[in-house]
Amino acid sequence: MLNNKRQGKLAAVAVMAATALAITSCGSSEPSKPAADGGSASAAAEPVTITVHTFGGGENFGYDEAVKKWNAEHPNIQVKYQNLTDRFEDVYLPQLLQKLQAGSGTADIVGIDEGAMGLMKARPQFFADLGQYGLESRKADFPAAKWENGLNKDGKLFALGTDIGGMTMCYRKDLFEKAGLPGDREEVGKLWPDWNAFMEVGKKFQAANPGKGDPKFLDGPNTLYNVVLSQEGPKNGNIAYFDTNNQLVIDKNPAVKTAFDTVKSFSEAGLTAKLASFTPEWNAAIKKGGFATMGCPAWMLGVVSGAAGDENKGKWDVAAVPGGAGNWGGSYLAVPAQSKHPKEAAEVLNYLTGKEGHVLAFQEAAAFPSSLPAQQDPAVADLKNEFFNDAPTGQIFGASVKDLLPLFLGEKHAQVKTAAEKVLEGMDKGSIPYGEAWTKFVEAGTKAAG
Amino acid sequence: MTLNVDTPAPARPEGPRRASGHRSSGRGGNGLARFDLRATPYFLVSPYFLLFAVFGLFPLVYTAWVSLHDWELAGDKTFLGLDNYAELIADEAFWNAVVNTLGIFVISTIPQLVLALMLANALNKRIRGRLFFRLGILLPLVTSVVAVAVVFTQLYGRDYGMINWFLGLFGVEAIEWQNQSWTAWIAISTMIDWRWTGYNAIILLAAMQTIPKDLYEAASLDGASPRRQFWQITVPMLRPTLVFVVFVSTIGGLTLFAEPVMFEGNPTMAGGATGQYQTVAMFIVKEAFRDFDMGYASAAAWMLFALILVGILINYSFTRRIGGKK
Known part of the structure; x- marks a missing residue:
């Protein structure tokens, strides 16, 4: 936000300059991105930090517990989880698009609301192909519609489902x-x-x-x-x-x-x-x-x-x-192509959208799993919500x-x-x-x- | 201003080493000294122009280029020519934003400048605690715009706001200030005035103090009343400063952004359900970063630039006439 009316124009010009530079620079850097950088050998040697950005009010995606558990079990891949804002369409989405366009600044894993999936599907160049990291095997875990919405316009898998709305x-x-x-x-x-x-x-x-x-x-x-x-x-x-x-x-x-x-x-x-x-x-x-x-x-x-x-x-x-x-509603997680550690990010994404991640998120934020195995898990099926009178x-x-x-x-x-x-x-x-x-x-x- | 931008560039690479090669021609160090004399000033002022080129000129030109395209944020780009401008001129929402911007500008700036002039005149007199008052009127300027807007927005709250409470004492129904154009304009104008009146008053005060005292003494001897002295001496002598203050206010008023955004309470940039208080700056941000239409937003940015130029020309012709009918 501009903090000075008089400087408004100057600041606006500066923002435009930054955006413009970003726009020009991204054209050249795009093609070289998808190649995974840092092979598995170097990744094991020093810990890799994978950042996760989400949106939503209140307890939002509910990943605090799931991330804590992962970090305790994986000293080599540490996850940093941050919920950026409670507003998706007019805060989170424009920022995400700008960072995707700029070619830097996104997290290694980003949350996307279903409402913007059409927009993201049409922009395959910005996301890593998760099939490359073996996540095609997850198909049986999701309802068909939730799975298909994670395929981009070229038919490649770029996002996996987190929660589903229900009503x-x-x-x-x-x-x-x-x-x-x-x-x-x-x-x-x-x-x-x-x-x-x-x-x-x-x-x-x-x-x-x-x-x-x-x-x-x-x-x-x-x-x-x-x-x-x-x-x-x-x-x-x-x-x-x-x-x-x-x-x-x-x-x-x-x-x-x-x-x-x-x-x-x-x-x-x-x-x-x-x-x-x-x-x-x-x-x-x-x-x-x-x-x-x-x-x-x-x-x-x-x-x-x-x-x-x-x-x-x-x-x-x-x-x-x-x-x-x-x-x-209901959301998805994807790995931007600009991530420096797409392989590790895909691993974390696999965990968060897997049965365990889904169950922990449901317990924390009541976000109902789209994953079928998680839905059938007694931890989900029998869960009562303490806040809502043990409903x-x-x-x-x-x-x-x-x-x-x-x-x-x-x-x-x-x-x-x-x-x-x-x-x-x-x-x-x-x-x-x-x-x-x-x-x-x-x-x-x-x-x-x- | 833009014409000067190119000049420092060729002057720079001509370092002393190059020049030394040609020194054998006989005129010795004289050439170097003369070159030094001519080039150094350009070299010294070049940082400003370089920064201006990067952060001022380049975005200006680039925005113009973008405005000729159907340029989607992080998406496709197709060349359109002037279609964006044609669409913009026919766009009711854009003109609505222009009307809002001008409306807020008029009802905030005119009282603000008149009040600033009066305040400056009062503070120029011998009064007790002059320094205290002079600092006092400048104080609102040090608060952040966002803080001001947040506090004022709460004052204008529908259910628990102090202003509705006060009006309620006189039997006025609770007003939802955001709901209508004119109420929203008034609310936003008060935020602007609260913050900027003192600033303008201080500038005018500084200018007043440069007016030679003997003019007033002579006028007093001739029997001119203080009021007459104010209109016949002070105001005409302030003209250059007034022109400056009016210019800056025009630019600030027409690029108004933070106050209405905060007044809305959410960052949709819509300025109310029907754009009751959407300013042109908000319109630009909305098009670019809410609807992801960078090309259209760039065209709107250039239109705003043109609008400011027109606004300044009009205001200049007004202020030029101040006290000019001698």
Whole structure:
């Protein structure tokens, strides 16, 4: 961030210069990169440090324990793990792209959200071919769709899956009971078989909390929108904003319209706290009980427990989601071609996306494994989440990801998603009238795709 | 300025060793001395021009080159010619950013400069604790822009902000300051003014102190009131400084970036759901590093450059006239 208005121009010019130099320099250095440098002999002689960068709120990827274990067992390959930011599309992704383009600065292993996988697939030159290090053998460990999303446009394996979203509804048990609603997760799940029923529960909840400072039923537009989109997408050709030919269909895909209309109806009914997700205000409201429900893919549990803090243990709980199964999010790990130790990085990546890494991450951050052996492991299947009132999250998410088909996401999915959700936020907050919101929504998405 | 950039380059490699080879021609050390006399000044000023070439001129030219392409960050590049500029001129979002930038500029800079002038005049008088006040008005400048913006953004908070609390005492409904253009502009302008009014006041004060005292004495003897002295002597004598202050404010105002970004609270660079307070600088960053369209962003950067030139020309023609109707 520029820290001086007067120097703004100068700094901007300097940044441009740096970028420009980076752009020119990368053209020449690219071809020589893929060759692994440092043979296995020299690698064994002195310890190699492998850096891992991820993103995400709260407990994010949950690799603290897994990394500790690896480092204790592998004195020759030490892993340094760092979570860079809680914002993916507008902080992590641009920085990653700039570093990839510059040819230096990325970690040896980088986390990538599913939303940007289309973008990365189209840029095979930036990533190491994991097949070269024998990771093709992992194919049987993953659901077909998760595996195929890790292949680039040339058909080479460049990324392996970490977690998978699944879908549930997080709710504040204490606020529900205060509003005269049931608190038990089985009963809560039965309250809302579909979104209409969810709306009725919401109205009841809001009627019991009419005051200005009282909690709202929902957090805001983003989580609800993504949940509904992930449920409707599979019913409409398994796509979101782009069809499988990478043509924008934001205005034609009924799944998008349904998700939009659902958000609109909840917003119009005054059930949202008008908070955009992954903002400081949103985090504060999770902690202070500013709202009672939000859509929760598995990884969101780690975000909630991280934001709410230990003092709120037991206040949040997890119930079935209205409207059935869906997948929102889930990530991948890849090794950039610029890594100096691609072989060792591939080994670490293999471990983190292997059964053990998956299980440890699930225990730490509730990120549900995409790895099939890990899903069947009793440590996952029988795990209860202490923070969420000992909810049997292994069982709940295991059921929700069965037969799951992750959506096809186009190359510019991340950009379109950001732009379109911005309009939802504006509509919810009142700066865009409800009547004009759909047109604005399509316009913003179309512009971001262009 | 740019014309001078090339001159130091040929002067440098002509070291003394080369020159010594030609000395046999008879004129002896005279040639070397004369060469030294002519080349050294260029050599001494060259570091600035070299740095300027690397960090100023090269990016400028390179940005122009990028702006002629469909240049995706870490992606494909195709030559487009002037298509980016054509698209930009037809782009509502860009003009929206221009209007926001100009709007914030006008409602922040004009009160700021008037206030700075008044403050400087007051501090130029004999008052108790003059040094204290002079330092005091400069104090906001040492705080970081981000800190200022964070604090002000909290003051303007919808639910728990002090300003809404204060307005609430008079029965005003809680305002969501980010939600509308004009409220956002006001909020951002106050951040700018809080930080920069004192800075401009100090510069004007320094200029005021160079005005010869005998002018005021003569005016007093002729019976001119202090007010008349201010408008007829102080302001006209300040003209060169005012021109400088206005130029710097124009450049700063039109490249406004940190305050609105912090005011938004998240780094999407959108300046609100419908871009209510997205400035041109934010627009450029958004295009380049959120939508990964470097070519389009570069074109917007050049448009901003042109805009600043126009802005400065307009302001120059205004300030030139100050006190000029004698």
